[in-house]
Amino acid sequence: MASKVLFKAAFSMYLLLPFFAFLAIADNFESNPIPSETICDSTPNPSYCKALLPKQNAKVHDFGRFSLQKSLFQSRKLLQLANFYLRDKSRFSQGTIRALEDCIFLSELNVEYLSNSNKFVMKTIQTVSTSEVDDAQSFLSAILTNHQTCLDGLMTTASDLSIKNGLLGALSEDTKLHTLSLALFTKGWVHEKKNKTMWDSVGWHSGFRNGRLPLKMSSRVRSIYESLRGRGRGLQSNANDSVVVSDMVVVSEDGSGNFTTINDAIAAAPNNSAPSDGYFLIYITRGVYQEYVSIPKTKNNLMLLGDxxxxxxxxxxxxxxxxxxxxxxxxxxxxxxxxxxxxxxxxxxxxxxxxxxxxxxxxxxxxxxxxxxxxxxxxxxxxxxxxxxxxxxxxxxxxxxxxxxxxxxxxxxxxxxxxxxxxxxxxxxxxxxxxxxxxxxxxxxxxxxxxxxxxxxxxxxxxxxxxxxxxxxxxxxxxxxxxxxxxxxxxxxxxxxxxxxxxxxxxxxxxxxxxxxxxxxxxxxxxxxxxxxxxxxxxxxxxxxxxxxxxxxxxxxxxxx
The missing domain is CATH 2.160.20.10 (Single-stranded right-handed beta-helix, Pectin lyase-like)
Structure with a gap:
């Protein structure tokens, strides 16, 4: 345990330590140490990879960790840069401002996704599950998508030279870095997954069928739900209550529910709930809701049910x-x-x-x-x-x-x-x-x-x-x-x-x-x-x-x- 703590502390300071010191305390993985040049030759941009990775022999997991830490560092810098540009909105058109706001939103997601991925790659291969590999690969894939979305938005709207020469240049360079991080992760972790083949499987899983909802509720929430049934809302529960609902609110334009707007109902939902807590159910009665809804990352485990x-x-x-x-x-x-x-x-x-x-x-x-x-x-x-x-x-x-x-x-x-x-x-x-x-x-x-x-x-x-x-x-x-x-x-x-x-x-x-x-x-x-x-x-x-x-x-x- 002590050696793992030492390793994590040392690796988090990789920018301050020579790479050979990092290797000396790295966990022992199954793959053999190989030169960085050898690994780089099979990445999408070998010349960039060779310029970035230290010229040492190491295992692919070590290089992957190094690149991911660098990606996290650069994503934080990009977020700071985008925020810097938005300090003086008077300089930019409305289109550029909105593109910069997109970049900030997406960069915040990337910092979170990279933080989660870095926690994962610190684990030894022996303790890694297939589902964790899938999660991390999804995060790293989304990081590139978020990055590209920011770049596309600015390319379309930005006319200011400081953005074109500054932020766009940083985005283009960071694309190479995130591409390398995903490539090294794929080589080090994804290839070890064991996918199953389902081509001959029926694999039918039932759920919301014939208007019946397999919801498991507390007695209080159930009473609300059943009262809606009694008012002709068409809601029915299933005998097989397999979907856990922690709480429920009703949105109705006529004021008969808890809220008249969807946004107000979402604001009332708990933040950062655990999947085991169940869903916060927002039932939206029939009607035309003219509103723009954006559900932030903190409002997880929401279920929206309409008529x-x-x-x-x-x-x-x-x-x-x-x-x-x-x-x-x-x-x-x-x-x-x-x-x-x-x-x-x-x-x-x-x-x-x-x-x-x-x-x-x-x-x-x-x-x-x-x-x-x-x-x-x-x-x-x-x-x-x-x-x-x-x-x-x-x-x-x-x-x-x-x-x-x-x-x-x-x-x-x-x-x-x-x-x-x-x-x-x-x-x-x-x-x-x-x-x-x-x-x-x-x-x-x-x-x-x-x-x-x-x-x-x-x-x-x-x-x-x-x-x-x-x-x-x-x-x-x-x-x-x-x-x-x-x-x-x-x-x-x-x-x-x-x-x-x-x-x-x-x-x-x-x-x-x-x-x-x-x-x-x-x-x-x-x-x-x-x-x-x-x-x-x-x-x-x-x-x-x-x-x-x-x-x-x-x-x-x-x-x-």
């Missing part, structure tokens, strides 16, 4: 054309872990003419959405980062309307391309994976893809594609889904000429319907028609590790194919 699609509606109209960044345009946004939403419509009414206008953005780890609707045009559903699951949801849009860089599975959802602006074509997905080591991608399983009512009469004149590569390592899989005739025979569209066509991963497996014929699909190096074994990698069990966290939500899901 149904098109009954409980949360709506707004922020858009890029009206001065918002894409990241802060959502009607509803959440980054708090273990979030559940059921029976709610999330809507952005800005319209196609206002370009990017997000209905919902989720960066909430282990978040799930069941029987919800997402309505917009361009950039409707922003699956930004971390691990997410959507079941039996309706998604409407035109351009890139399911986008982001989460590890996400959309299962049994209805996808409705709408009528775009004149001259536009529809793209269902725009996946934003920037690094080959990120555990992210969009998996769409057993979906039904048909034209929305406004597009139905124009299918022959409007091209609709499954997706296009927003970022270099874009990864999207459609499997076991029905594709109507509106899907263009090529299937996929390029983003900008040959960009990413050999580095993306687009795949189709066992789809059906007139639009599913792969005979005339694109011939890009990154496009694949895959078999069941490959498709199994993108199931709930393997891609999201969903069997470890979805049962507690009560949301039904299929583990495998």
């Amino acid at each position: 149904g699609i098109n009954q409980t509606i949360i709506t707004g109209n922020h858009s890029v054309v009206d001065g918002w960044t894409t990241f802060n345009s959502p009607t509803f946004a959440v980054v708090a872990a273990d979030f559940v939403a059921v029976n709610i419509t999330f809507r952005n009414t800005a319209g196609a003419i206002k370009e990017q206008a997000v209905a919902l953005r989720s960066g909430a780890d282990m978040s799930s959405f069941y029987s919800c609707s997402f309505e917009g045009y361009q950039d409707t559903l922003y699956t930004h980062s971390m691990r997410q699951f959507y079941r039996e949801c309706d998604i409407y849009g035109t351009v890139d309307f399911i986008f982001g860089n989460a590890a996400v599975v959309l299962q049994n959802c209805n996808i409705y391309p709408r009528l775009p602006l004149s001259g536009q074509f529809n793209t269902i997905t725009a996946q934003g994976r920037t690094d080959i080591n990120q555990n992210t991608g969009t998996s769409i399983q057993n979906a039904t893809i048909t034209a929305a009512d406004d597009l139905a009469g124009s299918v022959s004149t409007v091209e609709t594609y499954l997706g296009r590569p927003w970022k270099q390592y874009s990864r999207t899989v459609f499997m076991e889904s029905f594709m109507d005739s509106l899907i263009n025979s090529a299937g996929w569209h390029d983003w900008n000429g040959s960009f990413a066509l050999d580095t993306l991963y687009y795949a189709e497996y066992n789809n059906r319907g007139p639009g599913s014929d792969t005979t005339n699909r694109v011939t890009w190096p990154g496009y694949h028609v895959i078999n069941a074994t490959d498709a199994a990698n993108f199931t709930v069990s393997n891609f999201l590790q969903g069997d470890a966290w979805l049962p507690q939500t009560g949301v039904p899901y299929l583990s495998g194919l």
Whole structure:
């Protein structure tokens, strides 16, 4: 025990110690010491890696720890720099201010994610669990996504030279560092995971079925719940009470509940509750709620329950054309872990003419959405980062309307391309994976893809594609889904000429319907028609590790194919 304490104290001061001293007290791992040059040759940017890592022989875990500590140090510096720029807002346009505010928000998340990851890598390999590896890889993948989102926002809005020469330069350099940290983590920890194959499994897990909610409540909360049933709210409980609810409040526009706004109800929820405490349930009665909701990271373990699609509606109209960044345009946004939403419509009414206008953005780890609707045009559903699951949801849009860089599975959802602006074509997905080591991608399983009512009469004149590569390592899989005739025979569209066509991963497996014929699909190096074994990698069990966290939500899901 004493040696571990000594090691941790010494390593936290690595900037002040020569690297050989750090190695002398490092834990004994199974891998053999090798030169930093050897490790660097297999990273995405060998020259940067060689310049950063000390020229010593060490184990990959030692180098990984070193890089992660450096990433944490640089993320704190970036946060300070962004805050410095915002001290004098009079210098900048409203668009630049909002982009800087996004960067501060995202940098704060990165500092937390890196702190959590550094705690994990201090453990010896013998004490590491597969779930902890998955958690840390998700954190490190999200760090790059957050970093890229900050960079994209500033590139789009910032015109001030001090930002372009200062903050953008720091962001670009730190991208190399975070990429290296993820690569070394992947080499040192991820390769030791043992994934199971679920391609031949039925794996059905029931939950909110036929309107019955498997909720376990205290007698006080149960009395509130039952009183709502008595008032004709349509709520029913299940005999199998498997989802723990710690407390419950009601939001109602007519004043009959505890609150009249969703934001007030969220503010009343406890902070930083443990998963074992159960969910804080916010029941939102039918009505149209015109408010912008952003659930911070401290409000974890929230469950929002509405009266149904098109009954409980949360709506707004922020858009890029009206001065918002894409990241802060959502009607509803959440980054708090273990979030559940059921029976709610999330809507952005800005319209196609206002370009990017997000209905919902989720960066909430282990978040799930069941029987919800997402309505917009361009950039409707922003699956930004971390691990997410959507079941039996309706998604409407035109351009890139399911986008982001989460590890996400959309299962049994209805996808409705709408009528775009004149001259536009529809793209269902725009996946934003920037690094080959990120555990992210969009998996769409057993979906039904048909034209929305406004597009139905124009299918022959409007091209609709499954997706296009927003970022270099874009990864999207459609499997076991029905594709109507509106899907263009090529299937996929390029983003900008040959960009990413050999580095993306687009795949189709066992789809059906007139639009599913792969005979005339694109011939890009990154496009694949895959078999069941490959498709199994993108199931709930393997891609999201969903069997470890979805049962507690009560949301039904299929583990495998």
